Structures are given as structure tokens and as C-alpha cells.
Amino acid sequence: MTDVILAFLADYWLSLLSVICLLVISAFFSGSETALTAASRSRMHTLENNGDERAGIVNNLIERRDRLIGTLLIGNNLVNILASSLTTSLLIGLFGDSGVAIATVAMTVLLVIFSEVLPKSWAIASPDRFALAVAPLVRPFVVVVGPISSLVNAIVRRILHLFGVNLSSDLPMLSAHEELRGAVNLLHREGSVIKADRDRLGGVLDLGELEVSDIMIHRTSMRAINADDPPETCVREILESPFTRLPLWRGSADNIIGVVHSKDLLRALAEPNVEPETLDIVKIAQKPWFVPDSTNLKDQLNAFLRRKLHLAIVVDEYGQVQGLVTLEDILEEIVGDIADEHDIDIQGVRQEADGSIVVDGSVPIRDLNRALDWSLPDEEATTVAGLVIHESKSIPEERQAFTFYGKRFTVMKRVKNRITKLRIRAAEDEGQVG
Known part of the structure; x- marks a missing residue:
């Protein structure tokens, strides 16, 4: 049996080498797809402005992300299918009909480990460096296969349109401000950006939304x-x-x-x-x-x-x-006007010993949110008093209390039709306005 295998390897070494090369190419396509889609656009633009030609290539590639991904998927599927076909042909010659099953198992293991998990894990570990390395090699392939990818994308969009799903390559799912805000909030949760810096960046992004x-x-x-x-x-x-x-x-x-x-x-x-x-x-x-x-x-x-x-x-x-x-x-x-992210230092806000917050009715909701890291809505009202009036659908009397958005609001003082002072504490049971 050993002699048969050796003789087989001697006769088909070129095919075996071709399979190995195809696996390497498949790994290249998989890693390139992951790296180019995960690369930091801001960092690439910075590097391009500093004269890095490879960063310019990356930016050109990811400008049409759908075409890039389609091209890499076409290349990846071509080499995977070709590698599987060659392996199946070789093993059928060696083991007969059972070679199909052996080839299926062997190629599944090899493709998953060496052509998917390994290169993608490597790429996601350092996407910017990986993208800069592969971009010059990916560009000519995209130039050649790109038209085919565009045709495939057009066919896919037409098919999805028949089922009522409309895809637009021109409109991003998130605006640039939303993407930046999401990135800042994520970095804040991970501890890379402190609350004060997050609030400052959020303040800049909010300027266009506030009147x-x-x-x-x-x-x-x-x-x-x-x-x-x-x-x-x-x-x-x-x-x-x-x-x-x-x-x-x-x-x-x-x-x-x-x-x-x-x-x-x-x-x-x-x-x-x-x-x-x-x-x-x-x-x-x-x-x-x-x-x-x-x-x-x-x-x-x-x-x-x-x-x-x-x-x-x-x-x-x-x-x-x-x-x-x-x-x-x-x-x-x-x-902002917060001296320390853990201290309440805005005019009209005082923290009591029992943990409640005494607030002037004229305090803006945004200032309170920034000071205490709350998320009270400010779309329908500007001040805390306005929020209570809006939610209660009335002008409350003194000592009236309402529970909404996880907080208990108690009216402490009212002058004519103006709520001038409230006490806010965490609600034991979140509910509707009471």
C-alpha cells in the first residue's frame, strides 16, 4: 500500500502542489476580505495624506465596498471549487469511489482551518497592517474581475427587488455622525475614552441637531x-x-x-x-x-x-x-461646565444625603444628562420642568410625584404655573406616569 501511495505521489505531485497553492490563494482572499472591510478609514486617510501610496490604494478599494467584496468572494469560490475538484479527482484515483467522501472531509477541514479561520483571525488581529500589505495585490484582481462582480451584484439586486427588498449602494445605513458617535460610545464603554471626552465629542456632533x-x-x-x-x-x-x-x-x-x-x-x-x-x-x-x-x-x-x-x-x-x-x-x-466627572457641579442641581437629586425646574435636561450620565429624552422638552409637564400632560401641584424613564419625580415647589424645584430619585419600579 505504501508503494502504491509513493507511486501515486510521484505521478501526481504537480496536482498536489496545485492544491496547496490554491489553498494559499484561498487564504489570501479570505484574509484580504476581512482586513480591507475592517481597516480604519480614518487611519488610511491619514496615512494617504502623509504620502503612503498603499493607503491610497486601500481607500480606492473600499470606496466601492460591494464591488470589492464581490470580487474577493468570486476569487475565493473559484479557487475553493478548483481545489476541491482536483483533490476529489486525485483521491478517486487512489481510493476509488470512496475517495469522494474522503476528499469532502479532507477539503472541509483544510479549507476551514487554513483558508478561513487562520487567515481571518490573522487579519482581524491587525487589519490596518494586513490591508496595507495585500492592497497592491488585490487591486489588479479587482480591475480584472470587478466588472463580473458588478454584474453579479446587479443580478442579486434585481432578484431581491422581486421579493420587495431594495438595496442602495449610494445610501449608507448610518450617517458619518452616527458612525462617529457609535465609535466614541463604544470606546467609552471599553474604557479608552473617558466620560468628559465623550461628552465633548458628543457636544460637537449635537450642534447640528440643537436649535x-x-x-x-x-x-x-x-x-x-x-x-x-x-x-x-x-x-x-x-x-x-x-x-x-x-x-x-x-x-x-x-x-x-x-x-x-x-x-x-x-x-x-x-x-x-x-x-x-x-x-x-x-x-x-x-x-x-x-x-x-x-x-x-x-x-x-x-x-x-x-x-x-x-x-x-x-x-x-x-x-x-x-x-x-x-x-x-x-x-x-x-x-460642558462639569468640573469633575464624578461631582455634580452645575447650577441648580444638588445631591442629597439620601441619594436623591434636588433640581431647579429650569435646569436643561441635556446638562442633567451630562452631569449624571442619564439618558432622559430632550426631544419634546428642554428643561426638567418641561419634561415633567410633557409626561404628566398637566401642570402638577406641589408634592405630586410621577414615575417615568426609571426615575421618580416629585414636585417640591411651584410658583403660579411654573415648577421651580423637583426631587429626583431612582424609581423602585419603572412604570408609566402616575
């Missing part, structure tokens, strides 16, 4: 100067104010006629023969800038930078003043 009305200082909390007050009163209010810019109104709070900067006031008072009693506050006021309350924060930030201004008056669609927004308000949406 000025979500972060503005409401007109009820807005500090402003009455131009009809005596000049010395206006001067004293401006100098005692913690803000460097204050709106100036006349007749009614809706009639904003200017914005007074404390530096302009000090500069005017430094002029010869100018006293607070004789100062014309209107003359030193800057022209007010009005912006719609529906402007998103990304556009408003760009407008602040373009105009080189720091404050804007927010109006609704009827031109009524709703509040004001500053450049600092938008920047705080990015950097």
Missing part, C-alpha cells in the same frame, strides 16, 4: 437695562452685573434697541467731562443682532465667528423676543 431655543437664556431670566432709567442707575446696573454684555430696551422688554458692553461703558466714562449722570447710554450701545429661535447651533456658531460677535437676541416667527444666546452658551454645549 438656539434649546439653550437660550429665556426672557424671564434675561438681565437687561431700561434705557429710560436715569443714566447713573443704568451705569450702576451694568457695573454690578456679572455679565459683560447686557441688552438695552425702551418702552417694553420686547423693544430691544441695543447691547451695552461694559468695556464701552468704561471707555466712555474715562472721557473728559463725562459723569455717570450725564452719560447717554444709548449712544454707546451697539446695534442689536436678532436671530430666529429655530437656527441650529452649528449655523449660529459659524455666524458668531463670522460676525465676531458674542451675543444675539432670539426672536420667534412673529418677531417677539424669546431670550438671548451667547457664544459662550454654544461653547458650553461642547466643553
